[in-house]
Amino acid sequence: MTSLSDRVVIVTGASRGIAIGAAIARRLVAEGAAVLLHSWAPYDAEQPWGADEQGPEVLAAELRRDGGRVEHVSMDLSALDAPTALVDAAQAAFGHVDAVVANHARSVSQWLEELTAAELDLSFAVNTRATLLLVKAFAAQHDDARPGGRVLLFTSGQYHDAMPAELPYIASKAALHELTRSLAVHLIHRGITVNCINPGPNDTGYADDKTRAAVAALNPGGRWSTPADTARLVTWLLSDEADWITGQTIASDGGWSSR
Structure with missing residues (x-):
């Protein structure tokens, strides 16, 4: 794989040390990227798994000890000016930006009967609007x-399996799936590729033993996806070897199906 030593990458959604964003950051730094x-x-603090309050700073310190060029920004992506501020922060730190890995997500369980306009608006603001901006x-x-x-x-598995308990999440993530090809066509003449990843069910510390066993049993490979699986795919798509891959939605889920 071509080295990423001259590349600067924004990785969103790296709040928890055991989750996908952290795994991506570790892999990219290992390949030489800033x-x-x-x-x-605060989002994680509202969830059953809770916030990893020191996670990003501890991760940044870990990566710097390993020789990585790493900066950390805490930012609410539901704010209108947050996406531009994030790019500005990367430019100020490193001089330019070569890639964006929009890994962040707001995921709140709501069935149709529980659906609220407020949650729809917030999920679209974080997952769709912030990503596009x-x-x-x-x-x-x-x-x-x-x-x-x-x-x-980043999308989810809503395009090949029903997820009726997470309507605001899957609606906002489905929009990104459908936007991928149009963004790719628009940007390819500038040498920018656009792809979308469905990381499959990832056990990042929120599942209990019963859920872990049930999901693993549904997967032909007999296990969950892992953050490391996703990080390998991300790293390859950022490399020069993938410069002809664009407009694609790629599932890294081991052939998982809820049916």
Whole structure:
């Protein structure tokens, strides 16, 4: 794989040390990339798993000890100016930005009978609006003479399996899935590829033993996806080897199906 030593990558949603964003950051730094970590602990504090209050700073310190060029920004992506501010922070820290890995997500359980306009608006603000504005801000500053322009969006498995208990989440993530090809066509002439990842069910500390066993039994490979699985795919898509891959939604889920 081509080294990422000259690349600067924004990785959003790196609030928890055991989750996907942290795994991506570790892998990218190992490949030589400079990384701006984004986190928003108050969201996790509202969830059953709770906030990893020191997670991003501990992660950043760990990566710096390993020789990585890493900065961390805590930011609420539901704020209108947050996406532009995030790109500005990366530019201030590293001089330019080559790639965005939009790993962040707001996921709140609501069935149809529980659905609220407030949660729909907030989920779309964080998952869809912030991601699109982040891509806009990134593209506006991108130096097209530099190789390796990349955008990686994250969706979920709603396009091949029903998820009726998570309607605000899957609606906002489905929008990103459907936007991928149009963004890819728009940006390819500038040397920027756009792809979307479905990381499959990832056990990042929120599942109990019963849920772990049930999900593993549904997967042909007999296990959950892991953050490391996703990080390997992300790293390859950011590399020069993947410069002809664009407009794709790629599932890293071991052939998982809830049926």
